[in-house]
Amino acid sequence: MRYFPLFADLRRRRVLVVGGGAVAQRKVQLLLDAGAAVTIVAPQITQWLQSKLQDASFDAVGWVAGDFDPSQLEGAVLAIAATDDRAANAQVAAAGLARGVLVNVVDDAELSGFIVPAIVDRSPLVIAISSGGAAPVLARLVRERLESLLDESFGSLAVLLERWRARIRSAFPDVAARRGLYEHVVRGAVAALMRAKQPQCAERELQALIERPAGPQRGSVILVGAGPGDPGLLTLNALRALQQADVILHDRLVSEEVMALARRDAQRVPVGKIAGGHSVAQRRIHELMLEHASAGRNVVRLKGGDPFIFGRGGEELEYLEEHGIRFEVVPGITAAIACGAYAGIPLTHREHAQSVRLVTAHCGDSLEALDWPALAQERETLAFYMGVAGLEKIRARLLAHGRAGRTPVAVIEHGSRREQRVTLTTLDDLDDLASRGQVMSPALIIVGEVAALARRLHWFGVPPRVWEALREAA
Ligand code: SAH
Numbered sequence: 304m305r306y307f308p309l310f311a312d313l314r315r316r317r318v319l320v321v322g323g324g325a326v327a328q329r330k331v332q333l334l335l336d337a338g339a340a341v342t343i344v345a346p347q348i349t350q351w352l353q354s355k356l357q358d359a360s361f362d363a364v365g366w367v368a369g370d371f372d373p374s375q376l377e378g379a380v381l382a383i384a385a386t387d388d389r390a391a392n393a394q395v396a397a398a399g400l401a402r403g404v405l406v407n408v409v410d411d412a413e414l415s416g417f418i419v420p421a422i423v424d425r426s427p428l429v430i431a432i433s434s435g436g437a438a439p440v441l442a443r444l445v446r447e448r449l450e451s452l453l454d455e456s457f458g459s460l461a462v463l464l465e466r467w468r469a470r471i472r473s474a475f476p477d478v479a480a481r482r483g484l485y486e487h488v489v490r491g492a493v494a495a496l497m498r499a500k501q502p503q504c505a506e507r508e509l510q511a512l513i514e515r516p517a518g519p520q521r522g523s524v525i526l527v528g529a530g531p532g533d534p535g536l537l538t539l540n541a542l543r544a545l546q547q548a549d550v551i552l553h554d555r556l557v558s559e560e561v562m563a564l565a566r567r568d569a570q571r572v573p574v575g576k577i578a579g580g581h582s583v584a585q586r587r588i589h590e591l592m593l594e595h596a597s598a599g600r601n602v603v604r605l606k607g608g609d610p611f612i613f614g615r616g617g618e619e620l621e622y623l624e625e626h627g628i629r630f631e632v633v634p635g636i637t638a639a640i641a642c643g644a645y646a647g648i649p650l651t652h653r654e655h656a657q658s659v660r661l662v663t664a665h666c667g668d669s670l671e672a673l674d675w676p677a678l679a680q681e682r683e684t685l686a687f688y689m690g691v692a693g694l695e696k697i698r699a700r701l702l703a704h705g706r707a708g709r710t711p712v713a714v715i716e717h718g719s720r721r722e723q724r725v726t727l728t729t730l731d732d733l734d735d736l737a738s739r740g741q742v743m744s745p746a747l748i749i750v751g752e753v754a755a756l757a758r759r760l761h762w763f764g765v766p767p768r769v770w771e772a773l774r775e776a777a
Pocket of ligand 1: 531532556606607608609610611612613614636637638639642687688689690715716717718719720744745746747748
């Protein structure tokens with residue numbers, strides 16, 4: 304290890320910054336955040352630095368207008384050389400070496416006595432990353448990855464723990480027991496409540512844990528939308544939930560690529576239902592959630608698309624609420640949004656459609672219960688979910704209620720996935736497609752003028768097949 308990592312307390316200590324441009328400004332900003340007393344040496348300085356100097360309530364910055372002189376290092380604990388002149392920077396480095404002051408030369412590891420790491424700031428939690436000057440780009444990449452892994456609540460959690468530190472120490476003199484408590488805090492309810500932006504509840508939960516540590520420790524459930532299949536469409540919150548899960552109860556629609564992003568040790572339980580699956584299966588899912596959460600585990604209930612769009616997410620949460628299990632919800636990109644985007648079909652369009660309806664065409668009663676006169680209105684886009692078995696019925700009802708036979712229809716199978724296939728047809732020809740087109744599930748059916756735009760706007764996967772043309776060719 305070439306560099307010794309350390310976090311320095313710079314409060315009220317003097318740091319010399321040589322240079323007054325944009326680079327120097329960034330360093331000054333960071334130093335001031337850390338409470339350092341900064342002296343800038345430069346013939347000229349930026350507007351922002353000047354405004355800091357003029358801020359009368361603020362005496363942490365001073366400016367020596369002119370060139371660097373080694374005597375300026377007197378009383379400084381660190382110095383940063385941030386001019387665009389390598390010889391000038393080298394002079395600062397040499398002076399620092401002679402006086403035992405550590406000098407950083409920006410972007411020049413060779414001249415530097417210390418280097419400034421890339422940071423992920425969840426103060427008071429700060430993560431510093433360095434490639435030892437070998438490949439700063441790599442350090443930045445690691446930083447970006449960590450940024451996305453650690454949500455904003457980490458900072459507030461650290462503040463809370465700092466405030467309770469002494470009380471926790473006296474309540475848990477035994478080191479192992481104390482560690483157990485902390486583990487539970489950062490993985491369990493306290494952290495979850497922080498994520499849910501309920502800091503007061505988090506604090507009460509922490510207090511309760513300290514006062515009756517032996518009590519049953521309950522887990523919680525995060526209801527997560529996994530999107531349509533492309534793992535790139537997961538939200539950051541979904542990714543974090545997957546990486547913290549102890550148990551994942553997942554639907555059949557969730558893609559393998561998404562599952563591959565889950566924590567390796569997580570127990571995976573497929574609970575997918577076949578279309579028409581009955582309430583026994585649903586009850587079993589409820590029981591499984593309850594069982595695992597009651598045993599103190601972090602449960603992710605993972606559903607295709609968005610959990611609140613034809614996903615029975617509402618029922619599952621009602622059940623958890625009845626049983627006093629805490630939950631969070633992470634929305635996902637629903638099939639209509641994803642299929643529209645990946646087929647090149649804008650669901651609304653100033654010229655063609657002023658509204659869009661998400662409709663379930665699950666066979667049986669639900670199809671009968673729909674408001675067909677309203678669905679048959681012009682200038683509205685319809686997105687039918689679970690409609691593969693009902694294509695003929697959809698066609699007949701819409702035509703019977705006055706929607707034009709030439710209305711464009713797009714059927715998107717496996718939207719956003721490698722196997723995506725888009726078929727374009729019209730309402731008139733939809734029964735022909737149904738009988739001969741071998742439409743596969745999952746598929747979304749988009750009815751409305753906008754569907755025709757897929758001919759021009761498709762960009763993903765294979766180009767759409769045009770059903771009329773296929774029929775004429777046959
Ligand atoms: N909660 C899900 C919908 C569940 S209902 C969501 O928000 O997307 C299941 C139906 O969703 C399927 O029958 C199909 O109509 C649609 N669907 C889900 N994923 C799809 C995909 N990748 N491509 C096309 N349709 C999809």
